[in-house]
Amino acid sequence: MSLPSLRQPFVEGSIQTRVGSVPRISSTLARADRLGSIKARWGIGRMRYTVEPGLYALGDPDKQAPVLVTANYKMSFDRLREALPGRHAWILVLDTNGINVWCAAGKGVFGTEELIRRGEFSKLENIVDHRKLILPQLSGPGVAAHQVKKLSGFKVIYGPIKAMDLPEFLDAGLKATPEMRNKTFTVKERTVLVPVELVSVLKWALIILPAFFFLGGLGGKAGYWAGALNYGLFAIAALLSAVAAGAVLTPILLPWLPGRAFSVKGLVAGLITAIILTVFRAGNFSDWPGRAEMLAWFLMIPAITAYLAMNFTGASTYTSLSGVKKEMKWAVPLEIAAGAAGLFIWLGSRFVI
């Protein structure tokens, strides 16, 4: 365990305390910090987007200043400091391996043990005269407040869920309103999660799309390029539509899609997508291969959208593990069956009929 380095780009000098120098940070984000957030949202370097764990000084904190605890995911750290312009506080950054507060707490990495250890190592008891630590409410799954008190003497006070509510929470004498304690999942909160889901799906698409294009040309009687440009290109359009419906539209439209299970929501989005594509493809239904092709997509598109929607449970803020397991028990077999049947029929439409 070492002290946080002064050489990190966001550190602006240091302040002297009874126990040595502590890196100073400001609540103003630089362009590099904003760019870093955007990149992390797109999955670029997200697993290495960290700050060094330990104690930091926001502004000019004294012995009475509040101690705010966060994770060493840089986005968590930046959301915290930018919420506190003109304030003076100690920021204790726990080592969560670069994972955000809620996920790290769910694993116990943002936990009782790390909190106590990091506080002791940072000599908090010599830096502040009070014995209070303000933690984000969503660290609750990992931190047992009563144990922290017993083992370290520090009292854990759960602050608001969102860092942006901290000024109001601090000014109200460390009191949170019911709204601050309730985790929402607004359209904006859902939308920012779309890129990272999309990026992980499109990695697969880079392999699958060319395969369909290639196979589209091989079968049939019309010759390679005629087949590839007709069936292959339509396959690419159908797959990209399925990804858009499952990984973009379903998360954004989540509350308005019917059903409680995410797979059902995705299924509905997929069926609507398949119907729209059918309208555009109607000119191709004069022969049996054309009709079989559409049937194949009517199976594959909903299978893909249901699967992608189901995967969004991990990003959502309200799904329980018991519920996800119950949903998957029927959804996964159906998704596999529909996907496999659709692929089988599509290959049949190209090579058999």
Place this chain on the structure above:
Amino acid sequence: MGNLIYLKDVVTLELDQEKCVGCGMCLVVCPHEVLSMNNGHAGIKNRDLCMECGACARNCPTEAVTVQAGVGCAAAVINAALGRNASSCCCVLEPDDDAGSGSIKSGVFNPPKCC
């Protein structure tokens, strides 16, 4: 818009009112207003809003609240079923970052994809 509700009647949350001392910590940490306080004891008000995050149970000094805590993440369930090294949460290896590079630090855990 109010709280979004997931599947009904699936949640494993239990509250033993005999053990409850009424400290209210479970109400503080719950992110979905699942619990309420009546006559000095906590009670379950909105069971179907519970996401089994486990914050209430973790912060209950008398073990009055229990729940099979976990993260409701399909990718994690699939990984666990496939026996991949990512069973407890939504942890999917991102090929970009980890494949072959051996960057999984000291084998503590894999980074989550979906949280």
